[in-house]
Amino acid sequence: MKLDQAKQEFIQSWGILGSQWGINRTMAQIHALLLVAPDALSADDVMEQLQISRGNANMNIRELISWQLVQKILKPGERKEFFVAEKDIWMVAMRIIAQRKKREFDPLLETVTSLQEIEGDGKNQADIKAFTETMKNIERFAKKGDKALNGLLTANENWFTGTLLSLFK
Amino acid sequence: MKLDQAKQEFIQSWGILGSQWGINRTMAQIHALLLVAPDALSADDVMEQLQISRGNANMNIRELISWQLVQKILKPGERKEFFVAEKDIWMVAMRIIAQRKKREFDPLLETVTSLQEIEGDGKNQADIKAFTETMKNIERFAKKGDKALNGLLTANENWFTGTLLSLFK
DNA sequence: CTGTACTTTCAAAATTTTCTGAAAATAAAA
DNA sequence: TTTTATTTTCAGAAAATTTTGAAAGTACAG
Numbered sequence: 001m002k003l004d005q006a007k008q009e010f011i012q013s014w015g016i017l018g019s020q021w022g023i024n025r026t027m028a029q030i031h032a033l034l035l036v037a038p039d040a041l042s043a044d045d046v047m048e049q050l051q052i053s054r055g056n057a058n059m060n061i062r063e064l065i066s067w068q069l070v071q072k073i074l075k076p077g078e079r080k081e082f083f084v085a086e087k088d089i090w091m092v093a094m095r096i097i098a099q100r101k102k103r104e105f106d107p108l109l110e111t112v113t114s115l116q117e118i119e120g121d122g123k124n125q126a127d128i129k130a131f132t133e134t135m136k137n138i139e140r141f142a143k144k145g146d147k148a149l150n151g152l153l154t155a156n157e158n159w160f161t162g163t164l165l166s167l168f169k
Numbered sequence: 170m171k172l173d174q175a176k177q178e179f180i181q182s183w184g185i186l187g188s189q190w191g192i193n194r195t196m197a198q199i200h201a202l203l204l205v206a207p208d209a210l211s212a213d214d215v216m217e218q219l220q221i222s223r224g225n226a227n228m229n230i231r232e233l234i235s236w237q238l239v240q241k242i243l244k245p246g247e248r249k250e251f252f253v254a255e256k257d258i259w260m261v262a263m264r265i266i267a268q269r270k271k272r273e274f275d276p277l278l279e280t281v282t283s284l285q286e287i288e289g290d291g292k293n294q295a296d297i298k299a300f301t302e303t304m305k306n307i308e309r310f311a312k313k314g315d316k317a318l319n320g321l322l323t324a325n326e327n328w329f330t331g332t333l334l335s336l337f338k
Numbered sequence: 339c340t341g342t343a344c345t346t347t348c349a350a351a352a353t354t355t356t357c358t359g360a361a362a363a364t365a366a367a368a
Numbered sequence: 369t370t371t372t373a374t375t376t377t378c379a380g381a382a383a384a385t386t387t388t389g390a391a392a393g394t395a396c397a398g
Contacts, residue, residue, distance in 0.1 A: 001284070001286060001287055001288060002287070002288055003288075003293060003296060003297055003300060005289050006284045006287055006300065007300065009284060010280070010281070010284055010304070011279070013277060013280045015265075015298055017273055017277055019191070020271075020272075020273050021190065021191050021193045022188070022189045022190050022191040024355085024356075024357080025356085026357080031334030035303060036299075036300055036303055038295075038296055038299055043374085043375080044374095052357075052358090053357060053359065054358085054359075054375085054376095055357070055358060055359065055360095055376080055377075055378080056356080056357050056358070058375065058376060058377090059356095059357090059376090062376090070318060077363090077375060079366065079367090079372095079374065080373085080374070080375095081374080081375080084192055086308075087303065087306075087308050089307050089309075089310040092309060093310065093314075103189075104186060104189050104190075108182065108186055109177070111178070111182045112179070112182075113174045113375090115170070115179055117170060118170055118171070118172050118175055119170060119171055119172075124172060124359045126207075127172060128172055130205075131172060131175065131176065131205055134204060134205055134256065135179070137256075137257075137258045138258050139174060140258075141258040141259060141262065144329065144330060144334060145262075147334060147337050148329075148333070148337055150337065151336065151337025151338075152337075160313070160317075161313060163336065164317070164333075164336065165313060165316060165317060167320065167332065167333065167336075168317055168319065168321075169315050169320075193385085193386075194386085195386080195387080212344085213344095221387075221388090222387060222388045222389060223345085223346090223388085223389075224346080224347075224348085224387070224388060224389065224390095225344065225386080225387050225388070227346060227347090228346090228347090228386095228387090231346090244352080248342095248343055248344060248396070248397095249343085249344070249345095250344085250345080314379090
């Protein structure tokens with residue numbers, strides 16, 4: 001297989017993977033493109049290589065920056081902005097985990113916690129008990145996951161590879 | 170807050186969470202509804218409570234069954250089918266992890282492995298090297314993740330709570 | 339068999355998400 | 369300041385996804 005063909009295939013796969021995980025396909029493709037680009041690319045480069053509009057490119061690049069997966073680079077003498085992706089896959093994974101935890105996991109935890117205060121009217125005590133138990137179980141599980149994720153986020157790859165992974169043999 | 174109101178809120182939150190993770194909102198809502206239902210529900214119950222069509226209910230219930238998150242129950246004497254959700258949150262999480270790993274993670278691993286065989290034409294050796302390195306890094310990381318997930322999937326909640334979590338203090 | 343109760347399918351409709359492109363905004367250069 | 373290069377915004381268009389509902393399929397009961 002030729003290099004350009006392989007890059008194309010990688011960009012497509014990464015895009016599909018992203019879209020299955022609730023991430024805009026184009027955003028994932030731009031990320032893939034920058035991951036395999038030898039140098040920083042401009043918005044125009046991205047537009048041309050992925051055949052997308054300026055607005056689309058701009059919006060998704062900025063989203064990638066807010067996820068801390070891409071950085072803006074200013075080249076001396078150039079007016080254009082250039083972009084590079086975080087190339088360390090461990091860092092990429094940790095940034096994604098951190099974002100999703102903050103945006104989705106933490107709010108869920110708040111919700112299930114708050115839903116445990118139910119007014120009882122005497123008649124449906126058993127039902128209330130059952131519902132509250134379910135919420136408590138989700139909360140307990142989520143708190144454990146929270147702890148594990150926080151641990152992972154403050155760990156580094158060596159620790160993951162060595163200490164943690166050895167537990168799974 | 171009243172019980173029914175709390176259930177509604179939980180169903181909505183679970184639905185939003187699902188949709189952010191690439192799971193059909195209705196599928197997540199049906200799952201939530203069954204999670205907080207005291208007894209097994211029929212397709213008609215689901216249709217009525219979520220105000221959705223028969224086709225939609227049928228399709229999403231069957232998808233939940235294929236994810237092993239919901240089970241079909243046959244009540245003696247009744248012709249209708251009834252459905253119950255797996256209520257153990259640990260099991261729910263493991264089933265989801267197992268499905269997604271199989272459907273998305275494993276294929277990615279295959280792709281990045283296969284993309285490492287690039288025809289070199291002498292001129293772009295450095296570029297090929299860089300691309301192959303990136304694929305190798307993703308592969309290495311994915312293999313470690315694979316191992317960790319397999320470990321988690323064969324573990325049980327106690328082990329997670331005790332042994333693993335203690336590492337994160 | 340025939341009728342009845344229910345489940346499944348799928349084409350078309352509705353909805354949601356994403357993308358475009360031109361106009362407005364910004365900022366550096368002249 | 370004015371011109372020019374570049375980025376940002378956002379309303380409408382396009383595309384993708386989800387939902388509907390009626391018809392077809394299945395299977396049990398009589």
